[in-house]
Amino acid sequence: MRVYGTRALTYEPRVAPTPNPAQREAVEHEHGPLLVLAGAGSGKTSVVTQRIARLIERGVAARAILAMTFTNKAAGEMHERVARLVGAKHARDLTVSTFHRFGLEVLGHETRALGFRGTSFAIFDQADAAGVVRELLRDVRTGKNYDVSAILERISSAKNAFMSAEDWAARERASQGRGDYDEITAVLYPRYQAALRAMQAFDFDDLICEVVNLWKRREDVLVRYQERYRFVIVDEYQDTNHAQLELVRLLVQRHKNVCVVGDDDQAIYAWRGADVRNILDFEEHFPGAKVVKLEQNYRSVSAVLDVANAVLAKQPGRRHKKSLLATREQGPRPEVIVATDADVEASFVGDQISKALEEGGLRPRDCAVLYRSNLQAQAVESALKERQIPYRMIGGQQFFERKEVKDLMAYMRLALDPNDEMSLRRVINYPARGIGEVALSKISAHATGHDKTLWAVVSRPHIVHGLPAAAMEGCRELLRIVEGARQRFERGESSGPVARALADEMGLKADVMAASTTGQTAQRRWGNVEGLFAMFARRDEQGKGRGKDLADYLRWLTLRQDEQDEEGEDKVTLTTMHGTKGLEYKLVFVIGLEEGLLPHSRTLTERATDLPAEGTNSMDEERRLFYVAVTRAKDKLYLCRTRARNMRGKMVPRVISRFLQEIPAELYDEREVTAPEAPQLEKAVAGGSAVLAAIMNAAPGAATGTDGAFIPRRRK
């Protein structure tokens, strides 16, 4: 038992919940479709893992079970938790995979059925795909400045709906005047798809869609997978898109043992193609489905749950109505903080965390700051830095999307397989070596014209008619670098040393330094490269640093986000509301609860680039996002907003978020914060260990600094 304040508010540590009747029902269910509606904090993960364990216990072969998640992290965690229940031996046979990884695996095994030459294909990430579209756009020469990502969004949505280029064009014609973007997409979609196939490449959507297409075309292939995976479990089902539904539907058609777990109240990804109707209409998609609702919340104190339920109370037309039932005590009241501006808001957060750490017995990892947009992180970052509080930021640009990392990876791929055209194109003129747009198109044209690979032409640049001497020299330079690395591999060197040699040879360090405006960014970016070296070194130690192992790994890395930051580091978490799903913290700050941030201005005003999503309402989605944020808090919740905020260089007055406005005032305490607090003062008065009250239950106004101690922070 821990005393959290002068009012002797006591928090029982969360007891591992013995399964309640609903949970037990979900765990014990064996055959036929099952929908588990799992409210926030209702013990979803434990139900899923126990269910898998139970199946194995009842004699289902582990290799017949397939669990699908969205992120590698979730897959890893699930696998680990099942392993703890059933032992490593069974766990090894179990398949826990992301949708995309699964798709990759299937396509990799079926290259013959796909009619590919050889067994290798490339995976294009967002940036690669954008590059293709940008290039196609140049070819078409529209004279207009199209937003590439808006086009990609449309291509993606067409693919996931299994619309062919003709379907799209037909729809575009039928609903004429739908705008330039539908029109240009109709032009580019077929070209984009053709370009990918020509390069023997798949984008992320293809990894799902092409599996479905293959299975539809080749019953014999489908049957193999149906026979293999007789029990299928899908996590975060509310995030699935149409293609993923089709994949699942085909896979379980025969045995019908499909269990999906999700929460329609936490559907926040419609903007990237998730279709909440998948979970709403599950019973129609899978007739005879059993439905189990998990409504007992084991995470949050009831004062927090009251706010969460109030947020959803205004949500119109919920299909699967659930409410969160508290199992914990009342707890401290959530607080609404009104700060003068974003810096004051950030300082307040910093001060409260600082107190919680010094006097409240909390660890940094118990605290999180949630915001709508990554931009908001900056003020909080400096506030925490100033107070020397360790933090980690989730989101922002991912490690493997960083340019310097991608460049070096492309060289590594090229050294293993010079016919990897995408990688070649990426680095053919990086670092700059005189092969510009003109030279590249000459080389490229020669390759297509003489039915040679791009690499074959680069290897013998003199055969290209009219290629400038500089470009020819550049080709030889590239050849020398890649050849050198290839030979190192042949001599038996493993990935770590080869990567270092490559970086050396091409002068990566010099380029990274030169391309960075400040010493700090240079340091950070070179640090990323060092991180990549370290990653290769780790693989080398495991004996997986060369040959096919390495090639497979490099390909798979395209599907893999940051492997860098250590799980379980003792740091405060800074993340977007989207990035926080599935996580929980004792102390949570939700900041920037203002119109224009939440709901975000982009949901308030429509744009030509926006892709209207069917059957969804973005305002409702913003509300659910708020709900997700609120339900992360276990013990104490702060809801913060500002009166004015510096936006695009101007101070702008701010209006309270409609979602915050809707919460009945009796559910929280409110206070105004005009200047950062003076923690020293607090400490002098309070002292001792029982002062957690300061953060948990401070009397309104008590901590508001009025002594003018506010020194504006310098912004770098």
Added chain:
DNA sequence: TGCTGCTCAGTTTTT
């Protein structure tokens, strides 16, 4: 070819 300066836009993001 490659750099500089201008213009424009400015969510969320996993794979």
Added chain:
DNA sequence: CTGAGCAGCA
């Protein structure tokens, strides 16, 4: 106020 992308010049 920033950063990305492009046009125009060296």
